[in-house]
Amino acid sequence: MDFKLTRPVRPEWMSQELYDQMPAELVIRAVKNKRRTIITTLLDAEEYPRTEIIALYLKRWHVEIDFDVIKTTMKMDMLRCKSPEMVRKEISINFLVYNLIRALMGKTAKHIDKTPRELSFKTAQETLVSFLQTLLGASGDWLEQKIINMLDIIGQHIVGNRPGRSEPRAVKKRPKPHKRLQHSRSQARRLKKYQGK
Template sequence: MSPTILPKKGLGFPLIRILVLITLASGALLDAAVAPCTGKETGEQALLRQMFGSLNKEDILLGDANFENYFILAALISANIDGVFEKNDSRSLDFRKCHVKLGSKEGLFKLARPARPAWMDEDSYREVPKEITIRAIKTKKRIIVTTLIDAERYPRKDISDLYIDRWHIELDFRCIKTMMNMDILRCKTPEMLRKEIYVHLLVYNLIRGLMAKATEAEGHKPREMSFKTAQDTLRSYHHLLLMGTINIFQLLETMVQLIGKHKVGNRPGRSEPRAVKRRSKPSKKLQHSRKKARKLKEYKS
């Protein structure tokens, strides 16, 4: 995941890229990396390489086409970690020439090691295997590339359904950016911006923790809990939590009961247009401080 966050308007800061690892089962955040949107080693793949240490053996890394890269796939295989990604547009796969045919529009392919990228030194490049085997599955809408090459243990439908479930992570991005008002940051220095980002992510995990408690109490699945309800409940009770005059465990039990009463609907295959309903206002955008703008003619009516 790589949501782009914009610091406070009008101050000339660059965009910030944040890559996070989120567990699909509960939505909890496992790790995060922050970098500018421009410069060396600031891309999504570079940030992912920084977080490989947060992945464990036999984990499955689920991502979009940007992470379908030979060196990422090779690194996952060597660490006994699997990956499921949409095929990158730059990769050409001909199912008529696959190494092992597994079915209609499904097969194993052998990928040859590409040329050494600029970010990798020669010693590291020599350690990368010269060839890896991947499995490709073509569905109606996409081609899925995975290191789960055992077709009997990992059926085609299970992998396709797993990739569709990736939409939950997009909803988690929306929770972080929109519901938690993190789309525009307020701090002015890089140090404070990082603190502001990590405080947001800390509170996000706190809300997910409350949802997990509600899951245990009510017997629901974590993805059936409403993030908005949990967030509103925490806001309603945070003054009482800070006061410390009431038993905190009783408050938490009450909060968990309230959160557990609200379930989200089951909406498989939901597709929404990428468009905003609210029209923008015709006012000019403020590109300077208000003190300076009062003296400029372009802002005077």
């Protein structure tokens, strides 16, 4: 079902120049399934079938899972560096490792004839860490054999199909009942606010 939206009155925060660039009308299409209505500008129902749009929308959950993996499994929810330059380096290194693990999952998926989404990120991460010292000292055929062993181990942990999965937006870990340490430890030992029970 197609709808036509007309441009609303210019909001105060928007410049007249930007407002003039916006279309006077916008035609949108509403695609429905049992649980939701998806709004899109892909109007051609033959070229963009309803089932494909819904399937694509449902795949967006993988993005949420990937952000969760980056924040929790890779422990990037709290950055440890202080200067902007070092924070950028910390983020870059974490993304480099993340992409390395995803590449390893892709290689494993090809090795066992599955899709990368069917594999466990945590298993791939832990397997890579446990093989790290062995891989650093390996070369030639022995290195190739160790990589195949690693792929076999990762491939044993298949993630189940979880359509429409959603997680509660709540924190399980409770904060400790102590004051937050906002000074160096040597300073904190001298300050009264950190003394006592």
